[in-house]
Every structure is written in structure tokens, then in C-alpha cells.
Amino acid sequence: MEKVLTAENINPRVHNMVYAVRGEVPLTAGKIAAKLANGDKSYPFDEILYCNIGNPQSVGQKPITYYRQVMAALDCPTVLDSNVLPPDVVVRARSLGSSIVGGTGAYTHSQGLISVRKEVARFCEQRDGHPCDPETLFLTNGASNAIAYLMTTMLGKPNHAVMIPKPQYPIYTALLSQLGAQPVFYELDEEAGWTVSATELKRAYAQASQEGLEIRAMVVINPGNPTGQCLDVPAMQTLARFCKEQRLVLMADEVYQENVYTDTKSFTSFKKVVRDLGSDFDGFELASFHSTSKGLIGECGRRGGYMELCGFDHDVFADIYKLASSNLCSNLDGQIMTALMVSPPHPGDASYPLFDQETRGIFESLKRKATKLVEGLKSIEGVSCQQAEGAMYVFPQISLSPAACQAAEDAGKSPDTFYCLSLLENTGICCVPGSGFGQKTGSWHLRATFLPPEEKMDDMITRFTKHHNDFSARYATAKSKL
Amino acid sequence: MEKVLTAENINPRVHNMVYAVRGEVPLTAGKIAAKLANGDKSYPFDEILYCNIGNPQSVGQKPITYYRQVMAALDCPTVLDSNVLPPDVVVRARSLGSSIVGGTGAYTHSQGLISVRKEVARFCEQRDGHPCDPETLFLTNGASNAIAYLMTTMLGKPNHAVMIPKPQYPIYTALLSQLGAQPVFYELDEEAGWTVSATELKRAYAQASQEGLEIRAMVVINPGNPTGQCLDVPAMQTLARFCKEQRLVLMADEVYQENVYTDTKSFTSFKKVVRDLGSDFDGFELASFHSTSKGLIGECGRRGGYMELCGFDHDVFADIYKLASSNLCSNLDGQIMTALMVSPPHPGDASYPLFDQETRGIFESLKRKATKLVEGLKSIEGVSCQQAEGAMYVFPQISLSPAACQAAEDAGKSPDTFYCLSLLENTGICCVPGSGFGQKTGSWHLRATFLPPEEKMDDMITRFTKHHNDFSARYATAKSKL
Numbered sequence: 001m002e003k004v005l006t007a008e009n010i011n012p013r014v015h016n017m018v019y020a021v022r023g024e025v026p027l028t029a030g031k032i033a034a035k036l037a038n039g040d041k042s043y044p045f046d047e048i049l050y051c052n053i054g055n056p057q058s059v060g061q062k063p064i065t066y067y068r069q070v071m072a073a074l075d076c077p078t079v080l081d082s083n084v085l086p087p088d089v090v091v092r093a094r095s096l097g098s099s100i101v102g103g104t105g106a107y108t109h110s111q112g113l114i115s116v117r118k119e120v121a122r123f124c125e126q127r128d129g130h131p132c133d134p135e136t137l138f139l140t141n142g143a144s145n146a147i148a149y150l151m152t153t154m155l156g157k158p159n160h161a162v163m164i165p166k167p168q169y170p171i172y173t174a175l176l177s178q179l180g181a182q183p184v185f186y187e188l189d190e191e192a193g194w195t196v197s198a199t200e201l202k203r204a205y206a207q208a209s210q211e212g213l214e215i216r217a218m219v220v221i222n223p224g225n226p227t228g229q230c231l232d233v234p235a236m237q238t239l240a241r242f243c244k245e246q247r248l249v250l251m252a253d254e255v256y257q258e259n260v261y262t263d264t265k266s267f268t269s270f271k272k273v274v275r276d277l278g279s280d281f282d283g284f285e286l287a288s289f290h291s292t293s294k295g296l297i298g299e300c301g302r303r304g305g306y307m308e309l310c311g312f313d314h315d316v317f318a319d320i321y322k323l324a325s326s327n328l329c330s331n332l333d334g335q336i337m338t339a340l341m342v343s344p345p346h347p348g349d350a351s352y353p354l355f356d357q358e359t360r361g362i363f364e365s366l367k368r369k370a371t372k373l374v375e376g377l378k379s380i381e382g383v384s385c386q387q388a389e390g391a392m393y394v395f396p397q398i399s400l401s402p403a404a405c406q407a408a409e410d411a412g413k414s415p416d417t418f419y420c421l422s423l424l425e426n427t428g429i430c431c432v433p434g435s436g437f438g439q440k441t442g443s444w445h446l447r448a449t450f451l452p453p454e455e456k457m458d459d460m461i462t463r464f465t466k467h468h469n470d471f472s473a474r475y476a477t478a479k480s481k482l
Numbered sequence: 483m484e485k486v487l488t489a490e491n492i493n494p495r496v497h498n499m500v501y502a503v504r505g506e507v508p509l510t511a512g513k514i515a516a517k518l519a520n521g522d523k524s525y526p527f528d529e530i531l532y533c534n535i536g537n538p539q540s541v542g543q544k545p546i547t548y549y550r551q552v553m554a555a556l557d558c559p560t561v562l563d564s565n566v567l568p569p570d571v572v573v574r575a576r577s578l579g580s581s582i583v584g585g586t587g588a589y590t591h592s593q594g595l596i597s598v599r600k601e602v603a604r605f606c607e608q609r610d611g612h613p614c615d616p617e618t619l620f621l622t623n624g625a626s627n628a629i630a631y632l633m634t635t636m637l638g639k640p641n642h643a644v645m646i647p648k649p650q651y652p653i654y655t656a657l658l659s660q661l662g663a664q665p666v667f668y669e670l671d672e673e674a675g676w677t678v679s680a681t682e683l684k685r686a687y688a689q690a691s692q693e694g695l696e697i698r699a700m701v702v703i704n705p706g707n708p709t710g711q712c713l714d715v716p717a718m719q720t721l722a723r724f725c726k727e728q729r730l731v732l733m734a735d736e737v738y739q740e741n742v743y744t745d746t747k748s749f750t751s752f753k754k755v756v757r758d759l760g761s762d763f764d765g766f767e768l769a770s771f772h773s774t775s776k777g778l779i780g781e782c783g784r785r786g787g788y789m790e791l792c793g794f795d796h797d798v799f800a801d802i803y804k805l806a807s808s809n810l811c812s813n814l815d816g817q818i819m820t821a822l823m824v825s826p827p828h829p830g831d832a833s834y835p836l837f838d839q840e841t842r843g844i845f846e847s848l849k850r851k852a853t854k855l856v857e858g859l860k861s862i863e864g865v866s867c868q869q870a871e872g873a874m875y876v877f878p879q880i881s882l883s884p885a886a887c888q889a890a891e892d893a894g895k896s897p898d899t900f901y902c903l904s905l906l907e908n909t910g911i912c913c914v915p916g917s918g919f920g921q922k923t924g925s926w927h928l929r930a931t932f933l934p935p936e937e938k939m940d941d942m943i944t945r946f947t948k949h950h951n952d953f954s955a956r957y958a959t960a961k962s963k964l
Contacts, residue, residue: 001765004698004729007797011638011661014801022592022807030591053810058584065560072558075815076550084564102540107775107782109512110504141623141785144809152660156493174808178634179493216486247486283483293589300589301814303623315489319496325504326656327626328535331813332783333557 020436
């Protein structure tokens with residue numbers, strides 16, 4: 001029977017979409033993992049080391065006890081009424097529970113529970129020193145869901161475009177492709193620590209305008225993904241002013257706000273920067289995104305997150321609401337986890353000592369692993385790597401010889417994909433090729449998380465180094481950066 | 483500051499989208515509820531009776547103990563290791579837990595946990611008597627999420643269209659609007675119990691083809707929403723044959739498969755019907771949807787559900803996978819609840835007696851309430867109502883006089899919206915106007931759930947009756963169906 005739906009006749013915007021985080025290399029890793037599980041001994045490793053995705057608990061990070069206890073107590077009356085949980089957990093669960101009509105099994109308001117939105121608003125106010133209205137918040141199935149609502153609402157024409165950093169997290173290009181709109185890349189300066197300059201913003205904007213694109217928004221990922229840089233306030237002011245001058249919505253992807261590892265830098269939200277700029281920025285359209293998947297909480301499986309919309313037109317807001325309402329609401333455990341993330345236990349609470357120990361342990365470990373992986377990569381000839389100031393990733397640059405690039409071409413792969421597949425098949429280390437995020441023409445990168453367990457880090461670096469040297473020797477012709 | 487985004491310049495496909503289940507009437511109800519909570523005594527009622535949405539636990543249905551216990555045990559090691567749960571719950575949680583790499587806090591495979599998909603496959607096999615491959619299943623954030631993946635993938639041109647029943651559940655028209663594609667309505671025959679005829683299918687198809695539309699799929703909602711009818715096998719065979727002849731994907735919305743209340747009818751899946759039709763239907767493209775939000779489980783807040791894709795082209799399947807993977811995965815509690823829904827406790831398990839008592843109680847109560855509400859509505863002069871064979875709704879037809887229609891027009895509302903707002907403001911009963919679902923031109927309906935607590939049903943019917951009589955008297959001119 002001839003198929004009704006074929007690759008040729010379905011939505012080309014979906015067919016042509018690319019999403020590398022779960023693309024060819026991770027798919028190959030999954031197949032190898034299945035072989036290993038079936039007793040295949042032909043690989044020189046016995047497990048896949050998944051460094052392709054910021055999924056901390058999948059590689060050994062333990063859930064934070066307090067969060068799970070409150071969630072379980074809310075979901076299950078048997079647990080709440082038992083005596084197995086600390087008293088502050090029970091108080092917190094009863095308090096949250098009393099605000100939820102029908103409990104966690106009921107659909108909520110399409111923006112999410114008002115009680116949780118009030119907690120998020122208090123968190124933002126304490127963080128920023130500026131008011132936050134719970135009515136401007138949407139609780140969503142992770143940040144991706146929120147980004148999709150906003151981009152779907154704002155982008156309606158083939159020449160609609162959004163400025164996004166290069167490299168970027170590929171949800172942005174994936175959504176632009178899906179919506180039939182265009183990316184306008186502004187390049188981050190790798191040698192200067194993945195910074196952005198006003199000159200580059202202007203260049204990108206001018207070129208796109210000349211091509212007839214109508215740029216509606218600019219995405220800033222801070223701390224950067226995959227690049228890890230943490231912006232300082234002057235740089236953020238430059239970005240905000242640029243958006244104001246060019247009449248762009250500023251989309252602030254701030255899901256790594258808790259993941260800053262340098263002692264000399266700290267996270268500042270765009271909300272604070274914009275509000276601190278004063279009344280000139282009244283009514284400025286700013287969207288910011290946060291998630292329960294990153295930070296120290298790492299609750300990816302919850303699919304929790306929120307979006308704050310500042311300065312949006314009433315009718316536009318109503319349309320975003322309508323889009324959210326057609327999905328009814330985000331899942332309740334994600335909503336609950338969002339409340340707990342923004343309002344953890346306090347000193348003096350029964351749960352605080354364990355909570356403090358667990359979160360501090362995760363943070364210090366991430367910090368050590370970030371440093372170790374960057375240093376390890378930098379010590380390899382033909383690999384350079386910027387400091388991982390924040391987030392969960394390194395994005396090293398890999399020198400590939402013309403012979404390696406030719407071999408990749410012969411295999412029908414991009415050189416970085418070819419390299420990552422070789423790395424995977426020889427070491428079990430699963431990374432994502434830089435081309436999935438965007439990279440300067442002629443340079444090759446990969447993204448690796450520094451999430452694997454600390455005790456595996458040294459071995460991982462040793463294996464990576466050996467592979468790189470073997471690969472370089474194998475394809476040793478005129479060895480230069482292409 | 484002039485806004486960057488305005489209703490005039492955003493995506494018209496979102497701006498023009500309609501989603502009535504959470505539209506004007508429920509929004510007004512929310513405002514009245516806020517006033518009541520603030521002590522407003524000006525209304526002749528002291529609470530809103532939400533009948534606008536199939537959200538059982540929000541109106542008093544209790545969660546089923548076993549499901550919540552297993553979920554809490556999986557989410558929280560403290561609970562699993564305590565002695566507060568029945569032994570079969572602990573066994574089930576440990577068994578499910580051992581199949582989840584990183585536990586419920588980690589992203590899973592983009593199609594969902596393979597262990598859960600295997601349980602769903604076994605459920606489908608036992609239900610249908612035909613094989614089900616776990617690799618054809620996607621676990622999703624409710625059925626809406628699955629429907630969106632499929633429709634986004636298949637619809638790429640402005641003349642792409644999908645046949646949908648009229649009346650329908652508005653996620654279909656909302657998604658078609660969002661995707662810039664077209665609905666082709668086939669009308670259900672109200673007087674014949676909301677049935678569909680081959681003649682009507684052909685009429686709708688021919689007319690749409692003549693208009694240049696390329697119809698790609700047909701949606702069947704069984705049991706019907708908002709209409710409650712339960713299809714018999716010959717009718718389903720007619721629908722399947724029509725799809726095969728006209729080369730349409732059959733989208734079977736089967737989320738109410740457990741909600742059939744008549745003794746003379748039972749649910750049959752389209753998978754079974756199609757497979758029973760034999761080898762002529764090999765390779766037939768069928769998508770079916772299920773959800774944890776309905777049935778007797780009613781876990782709307784979990785946003786759990788699944789989609790089975792039979793006969794899809796490999797490349798098309800890969801594109802649907804890619805779309806799902808750009809959202810990483812569905813939430814874990816939804817995935818877990820899906821596993822539990824398809825594999826509940828068995829006779830002999832420690833939890834079985836309570837489980838049986840709870841589910842039986844919910845079913846019998848729904849059945850009694852369905853009958854009571856239909857009978858109550860039928861007894862009102864000027865209201866007719868078909869039997870609610872299944873689902874959670876009645877969809878009565880309301881006679882509105884020319885004077886009522888004129889008053890509605892003067893208020894800038896459709897007559898059924900005008901009626902539902904009057905019903906809300908005078909009784910606190912919140913329903914959805916029939917125009918939100920589609921209705922035969924010149925007829926007026928509303929959708930009401932029969933989910934409110936049994937002890938409130940008599941009073942609800944009394945209030946509804948009084949309002950209808952008052953409304954009819956107020957707008958009494960030539961009283962005839964318009």
C-alpha cells in the first residue's frame with residue numbers, strides 16, 4: 001500500500017528541521033548501548049559515557065531529598081499522613097496542597113497555579129529588587145515549552161526572523177525552522193571568551209535587514225549554552241539597548257542562572273538590568289525563561305519551568321495565554337518542583353542541613369569537574385577550550401586536518417560529526433558535533449557536558465586524549481586549522 | 483513606548499485561533515469565583531459549578547490510592563524505603579524503578595521509557611488481540627501533545643486539510659488554525675444519536691476536494707466528545723474503509739475508551755477493527771491516542787498519555803521522533819501514570835480490594851450522573867438531549883427565540899454564548915457554548931460535564947431548569963427553534 005504520508009509530501013518545515021542534541025551521534029550511542037547490554041564485547045569500553053545532554057540525574061547526580069519528599073507528600077495522601085517525613089516537609093506540603101483545588105491530579109489555570117506563580121514572583125523580586133507580577137508568569141513543561149509558545153505567537157511570516165547567538169542551543173533554530181521563520185546569527189567571539197560585541201550585533205542586523213528580513217526578537221543565553229560564558233552587566237546593558245533601539249523583544253534564556261562557577265563573576269538577570277536602566281525602559285518587552293532541569297536541582301524528568309513576560313501588549317499576552325490554554329496546563333509535578341526550586345528550605349528548618357549539604361556537594365563537584373575537563377582538553381595538542389564560567393558544558397575547538405575533512409566528506413558526514421562518531425566508537429564518549437549549535441565557518445567544535453561522575457573524569461580525559469592523538473595521527477597530512 | 487508585538491503584527495494563525503473550553507465563559511467564571519472568594523454576596527449562589535471541562539479531580543473525584551502510592555514511591559526514596567506502603571506497591575515501584583536510568587528526575591528516550599512502552603504494548607495486545615510494537619509508541623504530555631506532533635508533521639501547505647467531526651473537541655480546529663491548514667467538517671446526525679453516515683463523509687470529502695483542499699487525515703473521536711456516542715464495529719469499518727479508499731490517515735481519539743455507560747455497547751479500538759479487516763489493511767496508516775486524564779483515573783494534572791502509530795513510513799516516523807526530541811521527553815510522572823493506567827493491580831494483590839472499590843465507585847457514580855443529567859435536561863421544555871453513552875459530557879440542544887438571538891446580537895455575542903453567560907451569572911453553572919465545538923447552522927447547544935459531585939446534581943438540574951424557564955420567558959417572542 002502506497003503511504004499517504006511520505007517525506008516528500010509532509011510539512012517541509014518539520015522535515016528540514018535539525019535537532020542535534022538527540023541527533024545522529026546520540027542515536028548511534030543508543031544502538032551501541034543496546035549491543036553492550038546484549039553482551040557485545042567488540043568495543044574497547046563497557047559503557048557509554050553520555051556527555052551529549054544536560055541530564056544530570058541520568059549520569060549519577062542524586063535528587064535533592066527535600067524536593068522529592070514534598071512532592072511525594074503532595075501527590076500521595078498516604079505519605080502525607082504517615083510519620084516518615086520531616087516536620088517542615090509536612091508543613092510545606094500541607095501549605096502548598098491547601099492552595100491546589102482538586103490536588104495535583106487536576107488541570108490548573110492555563111498559566112499554572114497562582115500559588116506557585118506567587119512564589120516565583122517573590123523569588124524574582126528578591127533576586128532582582130524589582131516588582132514581579134504573578135499574572136505575567138506562565139508555568140510550563142520546561143523552558144522549551146515556554147520558548148515555543150512565545151515564538152509561535154510572534155512569528156507569522158516567512159521573513160520574520162529572530163537574532164540568535166552562534167553557537168546557540170538548537171531549540172531556537174529548530175523552532176524557527178518549524179515555524180517557517182529565519183535565524184539571524186550574531187557570532188560570539190571565541191578567543192575573547194565567547195563574548196558579543198555591539199559591532200557584531202549591528203553587522204548581523206544590517207545584513208539581515210538588507211536581505212528583507214523583519215527581525216522581531218533577540219535571544220541571549222546567559223550563562224551560555226553551549227559556550228558557558230557568564231555576561232557582565234555592561235555587556236547586558238549593551239544588548240538591552242540594542243534591542244530597544246532596533247525594536248526587538250529580548251528573549252533571555254536564563255536556565256543556567258544557578259550554574260556559575262567562577263569566583264569573579266555572578267549571574268544578573270536581564271529583568272534587573274533592564275529595570276535598573278530606569279524609566280527609558282518602561283514597557284520594554286522582555287521574556288525570561290527558567291527551568292527545573294538545570295541549576296543544582298537537575299530535575300529534567302519533571303519538565304518544570306516558567307516564563308516571565310514583561311511589557312507585553314495585552315492582546316498579545318491574551319494570544320499566548322490562548323495557546324497555553326489549548327494545551328490545558330503544564331504538568332503538576334513540574335509546577336510543584338518549580339515552587340520548591342524558587343523557595344527551598346531555610347536555615348533553621350529541619351530539612352535545611354541535609355538540603356545544604358546536598359546542594360553544596362553538587363555545586364562544588366560541578367565546579368571541580370568544569371575546571372578539570374577544561375584543563376584536560378587544553379592540554380591536548382590540537383584542542384583549545386575556553387573557560388566554562390557557567391552552565392554544564394565545554395565547547396572545545398578541534399583542529400582537523402584536510403585528510404580528516406576529506407575522509408568525513410567521503411563518509412557523507414560533516415567533519416565534526418565524523419570526529420564525534422569516531423570518538424564514540426573508540427571510547428564510548430558521546431558528545432554533540434559543533435555543527436549542531438553553529439560555529440564559525442572552517443572551525444570545528446563539539447559540546448561535552450561535565451556531568452559524568454567525578455571518579456570517571458580522569459579516565460574520560462585520558463580516553464579523549466588518546467582518541468584525539470590516534471585520530472590526528474591517522475589523518476596526519478598538513479596539520480592546520482581549516 | 484510603542485510595542486514591538488501587537489495583535490496586528492503577530493502570527494495571525496495564533497491570533498485567529500479559537501479554544502472555547504477555556505474561553506470567554508470559563509474566564510468570566512474565574513472572575514466571578516474571585517469575587518465570591520472576596521466576600522461578594524451579589525450573586526444568587528455561593529460557588530461556581532465548573533461543568534466546562536473534563537477535570538474530574540477538580541470537582542471532587544478522589545485520586546486512586548494505588549496509582550499515587552506507586553508514583554510517590556518511585557519519586558521519593560524516603561517513601562520507598564519506609565514501611566507505609568502496601569507490599570505490592572513497593573514491588574511495583576522497585577520493578578518500574580529498576581528500568582529507569584537515573585530515576586524519575588532524568589530525561590528519558592524521546593518516545594518515553596521503553597519499559598513503560600512495553601507495558602502499553604501489552605495492554606494494547608490484550609485489548610485488541612493483535613501485536614503491538616513498543617517502538618511504534620510515543621509517551622506524551624497528554625493526548626493533546628501527541629495530536630500536535632502528528633498534525634504539525636503532516637500539515638505543511640495552506641490547502642492541507644483534515645476531516646473532523648462536527649461537533650468536535652476544539653484541539654483539532656485550534657491546531658489546524660495554528661498550522662495554517664483547513665478543517666473539513668463531517669456532520670454527526672444528532673437525531674440519530676450523533677451517528678455518522680457514509681453519505682455525509684462523501685459529501686464533505688467531495689465538497690472539500692472541489693474547493694482544492696488536499697485532505698490528509700480523518701479524526702474520529704470515540705466515544706465522542708462533546709457528543710458521547712459510542713461507535714459500533716460496522717460504523718468503524720465504514721470509517722476505516724472510507725479512509726483507505728480516499729487515502730487518509732485515520733486519527734483515532736480514544737481517550738474515553740474506559741468511559742462507556744450503556745449496557746448494550748462497549749468500546750472497540752480502531753486498531754482491532756483495522757487489523758480484523760485483514761491483509762487488505764496491511765500498512766494502513768492509523769494513529770490512536772490515549773490519556774491518563776480521563777477514564778476512571780482522571781489524572782489530568784499528570785499530563786500523561788500515549789500515541790500508537792501503525793503503518794507509518796519510516797522517514798515520516800523519524801520526523802515525528804525529531805519533533806518529540808526537540809522537546810526532549812514527556813514528564814516522568816505522566817509516563818509512570820500511563821504505565822499504571824495500563825497495568826493496574828490484579829485480584830490477589832494487596833492493593834486490589836481498595837483499587838477495585840475505588841474504580842467501581844467512580845464508574846457507577848459517573849453512570850448514574852450521566853443518566854440523571856440527561857433525564858433532567860430532557861424534562862425541560864425547549865431542551866433536547868441525546869443519551870450520554872460514553873465520555874464525560876452532555877451536549878443538549880437549546881431552543882432560543884428570535885428575541886433571545888436579537889439580544890445576543892445586540893450584546894455582540896453568539897446566541898449560545900449569550901445563553902451560557904446568562905446561565906453562569908444566574909446559577910453559577912459554567913458550561914461551554916456549542917459554537918466552541920461546532921453545531922448545525924441555526925441550532926444552539928452547550929457542553930456540560932456530568933462530573934460534579936452526585937449530591938449536587940439535583941440542585942444543579944433544578945437551577946438549570948429554573949434558568950432556562952426564566953430565560954425563555956424573558957425572551958418569549960415567537961418561540962421556535964431558529
